[in-house]
Amino acid sequence: MHQNTGLSAENLSVAYGERVAVKNISLSFENKQVTALIGPSGCGKSTFLRSLNRMNDLIPGCKVTGDIWIRDKNINSPQTDVVSLRQRIGMVWQRPNPFHKSIYENIAFGPRYHGTKKKKDLDDIVEQSLLKAALWEETKDRLHNSALALSGGQQQRLCIARSIAVKPDIILMDEPASALDPVSTSKIEELIAELKREYCIVIVTHNMHQAARVSDKTAFFLNGEVVEYDATPTIFTNPRKPETNDYITGRFG
């Protein structure tokens, strides 16, 4: 595995019962880069993304084969401690899903669970995470109010703050702005640009303008396979495969 690779899938396949949704995909994701996964509905992007932090383990009948490497460790093995794995690989979902708790508790929950007990330490983590998620100014005077009173865009930034509070190396995002208005969407995009200084980010998006704006590399998925994976400007201006060209020019999908 290359030194700068944050996460790498090798021959990854995922089946729901008899139906194979992801077919033998090998992809590597770099640290301090954003990689976008694009492709038509049902082509396996979310299934692939969810496999990377073992979320598909929770779906009955779902079978994931192949390797997922973080440094020299294959995390798709039964020995992997899935709880600590999900601390290293955070996930942000399509719909903001804050806990029914205060803003403070949403963020303190993970670090406390993983062993941080002192109030001062938790206070620092809450502040730092909200600062990094560009939400501190809006929330610093109401940390103990319910997270559900925040707007949708603020809730999504809170979910990002919650995921970075446990100090992950990698953040997976499944259409993180698709439920948000344009202003909130651009805030999330700015935040992604900021976060990539520190993290390896993989984002599924339906919005090709968004993929072009936020990502360094793009993988085009079709029917459970990766058709093309390259630098984002190449994918959007000079793709090698006709299927990629047809998709990005809006001929299907």
Ligand SMILES: Nc1ncnc2c1ncn2[C@@H]1O[C@H](COP(=O)(O)OP(=O)(O)OP(=O)(O)O)[C@@H](O)[C@H]1O
């Ligand atoms: N929990 C599940 N059980 C059974 N089949 C599933 C499940 N989740 C997804 N699938 C199937 O796997 C295939 C890939 O779906 P997936 O959601 O990964 O695609 P996607 O590219 O992310 O689509 P979209 O962009 O619409 O979210 C689809 O045929 C879908 O019906």
